[in-house]
Amino acid sequence: MKNTYLYILLLFFSISVLGQNREMKNFKIVSYNVENYFDVVDDSLTSDEEYLPTGIRAWNNSKYTTKQTNIAKVLAAIGGWESPAIVGLCEIESEKSMRDLTLYSPLKGLGYKYIHHESPDARGVDVALMYQPHQFKPYWNEIIRIPTFKTRDMLYVAGRMPNEDTLHVFVCHFPSRLGGELESEDRRVTVAEKLRLKVDSLFQTSENPNIIIMGDFNDYPSNSSIVEVLKAMPPSDNIQPKNLYNLAHLLQEKGKGSHKFQGEWGMLDQMIVSGQLLNPLSSISTTPNDMQVFEADFLLENDEAFLGKKPFRTYNGMTYQGGYADHLPVVLNLWY
Numbered sequence: 001m002k003n004t005y006l007y008i009l010l011l012f013f014s015i016s017v018l019g020q021n022r023e024m025k026n027f028k029i030v031s032y033n034v035e036n037y038f039d040v041v042d043d044s045l046t047s048d049e050e051y052l053p054t055g056i057r058a059w060n061n062s063k064y065t066t067k068q069t070n071i072a073k074v075l076a077a078i079g080g081w082e083s084p085a086i087v088g089l090c091e092i093e094s095e096k097s098m099r100d101l102t103l104y105s106p107l108k109g110l111g112y113k114y115i116h117h118e119s120p121d122a123r124g125v126d127v128a129l130m131y132q133p134h135q136f137k138p139y140w141n142e143i144i145r146i147p148t149f150k151t152r153d154m155l156y157v158a159g160r161m162p163n164e165d166t167l168h169v170f171v172c173h174f175p176s177r178l179g180g181e182l183e184s185e186d187r188r189v190t191v192a193e194k195l196r197l198k199v200d201s202l203f204q205t206s207e208n209p210n211i212i213i214m215g216d217f218n219d220y221p222s223n224s225s226i227v228e229v230l231k232a233m234p235p236s237d238n239i240q241p242k243n244l245y246n247l248a249h250l251l252q253e254k255g256k257g258s259h260k261f262q263g264e265w266g267m268l269d270q271m272i273v274s275g276q277l278l279n280p281l282s283s284i285s286t287t288p289n290d291m292q293v294f295e296a297d298f299l300l301e302n303d304e305a306f307l308g309k310k311p312f313r314t315y316n317g318m319t320y321q322g323g324y325a326d327h328l329p330v331v332l333n334l335w336y
Helices: 002-018 061-079 095-103 181-205 224-229 248-253
Strands: 026-037 086-092 113-116 126-131 137-144 154-160 166-173 211-216 244-246 259-261 264-266 269-274 291-293 300-302 309-311 330-335
Touching: 026 061, 026 211, 026 269, 061 095, 086 166, 086 211, 095 113, 095 126, 126 137, 126 154, 126 166, 137 181, 154 181, 166 181, 181 211, 181 224, 211 330, 248 269, 248 291, 259 309, 269 330
Parallel strands: 026 086, 166 211
Antiparallel strands: 026 330, 086 126, 113 126, 137 154, 154 166, 211 269, 244 269, 259 264, 291 330, 300 309
C-alpha cells in the first residue's frame, strides 16, 4: 500500500513539474476472456462440434448474437463516454467472430479494428486485439507460436499512441490447468519461456520500451511461470525500466479476483508492464492502483454452492442462461 501511495504522489508531482498547462489524457486497456465466443460455422480443422447448431449445446444464431451483444455491453460499460483504446480478447474462435463483433454488434458505430490470427489450438480458440484507430495505430504484429505442442498462439502488436510513443502489446492465453495444476505446469512454463525471449529481445533492441502483457495466464501472480520464468515481480520502491512488474499482485493481496474456483477468487487475468511505464516522469505512465477488476453487478450471480457471488456465465453446466463469461474483465488506465 505504501508503494501505491508513493506512485500516486510521484504522478501528481510529475504533472506539476511538467507544466500546469499539460492535461493528462487517459488511454484505457481491457483484457477479457469472453469464454467460448464461437461462430456457428463448422471448422473441419478444429474440434468445434460442441458449439454448432447440431452440437450438444445447440449453439445457434440467436445465442451467437446474444454473446456478441453481451461482449459489447461489457466494453461499453467499462468505457463510459470514452471507449477502451485497446482490448485484448481470449477464447475467440475465428476471424468471422471478430468481424461480426466489430461490424454487426452494438460496437459497430465505434470504429473498432482488430488483429487476429488462427492458432493451432485443438478447439480453435484464439486471442485477438481490438483497437480504436484514432488512439492506437499498429505498425507491426506477429504471432508467437509454441512448436512443441498445440496451444493458443500469443499475439504481439507494436503501435503508436496519440503522443507518437510506441506501445508494445502482448495478448496471451496460457495453457489451461486441465488435468491438474502441477501436471499441466510444464506447458505454462514453456509458454512463459517463449514470451520472455521476445520481451528480452525488445529490451535489447529498444531503449526503455513501453511493454504491456495481458491476458488469461491460467496461473496466479505468485506462480513460478510468472515469477521465476517470465520474471514479473510485484511493484517495489526500486523500479527498473527494463524489468517486468505484475500489477495484479496488489489486487490479489486485497482478495480480488477475475475468476472464481471452488469458492476462491483469484487473479488469473493479469496486466504486466515494463518498469518504464511505472516511471511517473515518462511520457506514458501508470500506477499499480490503475489496474482494476471490472465487477459490475450484471456480470455476477449468486453462488449457491460457495456463497457470495460468481461470474454469470453463458452456460451453467449444460443449461443455457445467456450470461457473459467465467472470467471478469480487467482494466488498466495509462496516462499520457
